[in-house]
Amino acid sequence: MNAIQRTNLGQAWLVLLLALLFGMSLAGVQAALGPKIEENKLKETLEKVPVVILGQQAADELNAKGETLVITPNTVAVEKGPVTKYYTLYKADFKDGTLAGWVVKTKGQGYADKIELLVGMDADAAKVTGLFILDQKETPGLGNKIVEDAWRAQYSNKETTTPFKVVKLATGGVNEIDAISGATISSKAVTKFVNQAVSDLKPRVAQFKDSDGKGVQ
Amino acid sequence: MSKISEIEGAGHEGPTLNVAPSPHVSDITFTTKRMMTDVLIALVPLVAMSVFVFRGYAVKQLVVCVVACLASEALFVSMRGRKITLTDCSAAVTGIILALSLPGTAPWYVGALASFVAMGIGKIIFGGLGMNIFNPAMVGRAFVMIAFASLMGAGAYENPAGVVDAISQATPLNAFKGSGVATSVFDLFFGFTNGSIGETSALAALIGGIFLCVRRTASWEIPVGVLSCVAVLAGLADLSAGAGGYVLLHHLFGGALLFGAFFIATDPVTSPLTPRGKFIFGAGVGALVMIIRLFSGYPEGVMFAILLMNAVTPLINRWTIPHPMGDA
Amino acid sequence: MADQPTATERFLQGILPENPVYRQLLGLCPTLAVTNGMQPAITMACSVAFVLICANVVISLLRNLLKPHLRIVIFTLTIATFVTIADRVLAAYLYQMSKTLGPYIPLIIVNCLIICRCEVCASKQSPFIAASDALGQSLGFGLALVSIAAVRELLGTGGLFGYQLLPAAWPDWVIMVLPPGAFITLGLLLGLVNWYSARKSGGSI
Numbered sequence: 001m002n003a004i005q006r007t008n009l010g011q012a013w014l015v016l017l018l019a020l021l022f023g024m025s026l027a028g029v030q031a032a033l034g035p036k037i038e039e040n041k042l043k044e045t046l047e048k049v050p051v052v053i054l055g056q057q058a059a060d061e062l063n064a065k066g067e068t069l070v071i072t073p074n075t076v077a078v079e080k081g082p083v084t085k086y087y088t089l090y091k092a093d094f095k096d097g098t099l100a101g102w103v104v105k106t107k108g109q110g111y112a113d114k115i116e117l118l119v120g121m122d123a124d125a126a127k128v129t130g131l132f133i134l135d136q137k138e139t140p141g142l143g144n145k146i147v148e149d150a151w152r153a154q155y156s157n158k159e160t161t162t163p164f165k166v167v168k169l170a171t172g173g174v175n176e177i178d179a180i181s182g183a184t185i186s187s188k189a190v191t192k193f194v195n196q197a198v199s200d201l202k203p204r205v206a207q208f209k210d211s212d213g214k215g216v217q
Numbered sequence: 218m219s220k221i222s223e224i225e226g227a228g229h230e231g232p233t234l235n236v237a238p239s240p241h242v243s244d245i246t247f248t249t250k251r252m253m254t255d256v257l258i259a260l261v262p263l264v265a266m267s268v269f270v271f272r273g274y275a276v277k278q279l280v281v282c283v284v285a286c287l288a289s290e291a292l293f294v295s296m297r298g299r300k301i302t303l304t305d306c307s308a309a310v311t312g313i314i315l316a317l318s319l320p321g322t323a324p325w326y327v328g329a330l331a332s333f334v335a336m337g338i339g340k341i342i343f344g345g346l347g348m349n350i351f352n353p354a355m356v357g358r359a360f361v362m363i364a365f366a367s368l369m370g371a372g373a374y375e376n377p378a379g380v381v382d383a384i385s386q387a388t389p390l391n392a393f394k395g396s397g398v399a400t401s402v403f404d405l406f407f408g409f410t411n412g413s414i415g416e417t418s419a420l421a422a423l424i425g426g427i428f429l430c431v432r433r434t435a436s437w438e439i440p441v442g443v444l445s446c447v448a449v450l451a452g453l454a455d456l457s458a459g460a461g462g463y464v465l466l467h468h469l470f471g472g473a474l475l476f477g478a479f480f481i482a483t484d485p486v487t488s489p490l491t492p493r494g495k496f497i498f499g500a501g502v503g504a505l506v507m508i509i510r511l512f513s514g515y516p517e518g519v520m521f522a523i524l525l526m527n528a529v530t531p532l533i534n535r536w537t538i539p540h541p542m543g544d545a
Numbered sequence: 546m547a548d549q550p551t552a553t554e555r556f557l558q559g560i561l562p563e564n565p566v567y568r569q570l571l572g573l574c575p576t577l578a579v580t581n582g583m584q585p586a587i588t589m590a591c592s593v594a595f596v597l598i599c600a601n602v603v604i605s606l607l608r609n610l611l612k613p614h615l616r617i618v619i620f621t622l623t624i625a626t627f628v629t630i631a632d633r634v635l636a637a638y639l640y641q642m643s644k645t646l647g648p649y650i651p652l653i654i655v656n657c658l659i660i661c662r663c664e665v666c667a668s669k670q671s672p673f674i675a676a677s678d679a680l681g682q683s684l685g686f687g688l689a690l691v692s693i694a695a696v697r698e699l700l701g702t703g704g705l706f707g708y709q710l711l712p713a714a715w716p717d718w719v720i721m722v723l724p725p726g727a728f729i730t731l732g733l734l735l736g737l738v739n740w741y742s743a744r745k746s747g748g749s750i
Binding site (some may be wrong): 011012014015018019022025026029030033034036037040044052056139140141142 | 581584607610611612618619622623625626629630634636637638640644701715719722723
Binding site (some may be wrong): 093111139142181182184185 | 299367370373514
């Protein structure tokens with residue numbers, strides 16, 4: 001008996017047994033909840049796609065009619081010198097098959113932490129239709145004003161021909177974005193991501209349209 | 218331990234024995250009250266200039282902060298069951314320095330809360346006058362700076378509707394950093410610019426500061442350390458920008474640098490003991506000020522620089538206090 | 546082992562006299578990190594309670610099989626399992642909250658409060674006593690989190706649970722919902738608790 005107890009297995013059998021049992025129960029939990037968690041992640045983005053493209057009002061009307069947009073996610077690789085940047089580009093179609101618009105998911109470094117956002121564009125990528133901040137940890141009271149409707153609305157329905165520019169006091173110039181007072185860095189960061197996403201993906205959108213959204217990398 | 222408590226228990230009230238390296242102070246008139254009175258006298262040009270430039274805004278901040286500091290000191294000291302010691306004027310000095318470091322536009326509760334925090338968390342919680350690690354006025358200011366970022370940030374200084382000329386412009390440092398607009402050195406030197414109410418006039422800070430150094434109330438090593446370090450770093454920035462001396466003077470006379478170097482960094486409680494330590498402390502403040510001004514999101518960094526150097530004061534002390542012969 | 550603790554005593558001791566945060570200074574990472582609002586604080590308190598109670602009961606059941614040099618491994622294994630379950634359940638049913646709490650739910654694994662209770666109580670006592678000990682400690686932990694979060698959210702946003710309570714003119718003390726506010730609030734509340742208990746026991750500060 002003593003001889004058995006002194007072997008490694010005799011010492012560690014409980015650890016091994018528990019590891020096995022716990023591992024199995026965790027596998028069970030993951031199998032049961034995994035799909036739901038994935039769905040949560042997806043829903044978070046997809047729910048916002050119609051709002052970003054059509055605006056809150058039109059999206060609500062569409063919802064009230066019981067219609068939804070058909071959303072197809074694509075991964076787009078944009079080569080920039082030595083690095084390749086990957087975007088998730090959502091193509092949104094109306095039920096009858098006409099193209100509603102495009103939504104790009106992008107992220108980058110803000111003032112405090114990463115800012116993750118959705119940029120909506122119309123069918124020809126000629127206009128930015130809207131902006132939504134998915135995730136941010138900017139300073140409460142200053143930088144986190146980037147989530148406010150009034151501030152984000154500055155990006156809606158603006159031509160994509162000129163890049164957005166952050167200014168202290170908007171003078172009514174083309175694509176001028178009023179900086180949030182005391183949070184110039186956050187304002188500039190968001191604007192930079194929007195400009196980048198638009199300039200990177202505008203040419204790709206045309207390709208996608210030609211090939212009907214299939215098979216283009 | 219037991220020995221100390223015995224002495225305390227017996228109600229022994231001898232003079233406090235300050236252990237400090239030589240030269241020892243032999244002048245017994247060199248009391249807290251005398252020092253604080255000196256500081257109050259030295260602050261007169263700054264207060265006068267702030268009232269001249271900012272009128273009602275300055276008066277409001279000064280009254281709010283001094284009253285709130287005195288009231289908080291009385292409240293916290295009595296909570297500790299000690300005798301109220303407002304007569305040593307240290308609370309009044311903290312109040313005035315705090316007020317001078319605030320923007321004129323800040324609402325009354327900013328000054329009141331800053332005073333409350335300065336006295337409570339900055340001073341009394343450590344055991345009162347002489348025990349605090351950080352400069353109380355700067356603790357109070359840092360608290361409201363983060364609490365009310367939108368009222369204390371560089372942008373908040375501007376109030377186009379203000380009834381005083383100065384307050385309708387951007388602060389010189391913010392204008393320079395944000396949009397490259399340069400304020401004339403003449404205005405910076407005399408103080409006809411926007412800013413915290415007491416920081417605008419380089420001349421007033423110099424007059425008061427030199428008085429403090431001559432009276433030996435403030436140690437000259439600290440402002441010299443701050444200014445020489447800033448001069449070197451700003452000189453480098455000047456050379457790299459090819460500005461022909463303008464950037465250098467702008468950094469020296471602009472913002473709270475002179476006010477901070479002469480009045481805030483020289484607080485004897487939170488700065489090192491030895492002359493060498495004081496110079497190192499000053500140089501550290503200067504270097505941090507320039508790092509924050511040149512490379513951070515803030516246009517000005519005197520407050521953070523002084524607080525950070527306060528934190529390393531014990532280390533500087535340990536490093537610079539000479540050891541007696543034979544001691545390891 | 547002359548005086549065996551009773552279940553009631555363990556339960557009551559955990560709430561105030563042996564409060565994990567205010568008296569034992571355990572589990573300070575979540576205490577500082579997630580008390581910027583009532584909702585994350587309560588979610589965190591519930592997750593810790595779930596993990597603590599489950600881990601304590603399991604360890605107590607295994608207590609006669611534990612070998613001294615392998616017990617910490619078994620504690621960690623057990624705690625990690627329940628933390629992962631809590632994390633997955635939150636991600637599935639409270640997705641937004643799970644995103645807000647971010648890494649702090651997985652970090653419950655290294656919350657010393659739990660391993661401390663496993664070591665001190667569960668590995669020596671019967672499951673019933675271990676469970677009531679865990680319940681008392683969880684309540685004490687929850688109380689501490691909620692008290693800190695209440696001060697921070699009220700001063701920092703003028704309301705609780707997102708509902709405005711103070712007058713609209715209240716200037717939000719943004720610092721209170723930022724990290725410095727956590728340290729200041731914890732320090733002041735700790736001081737208050739010490740002052741109160743010193744007064745109760747007749748001492749002075």
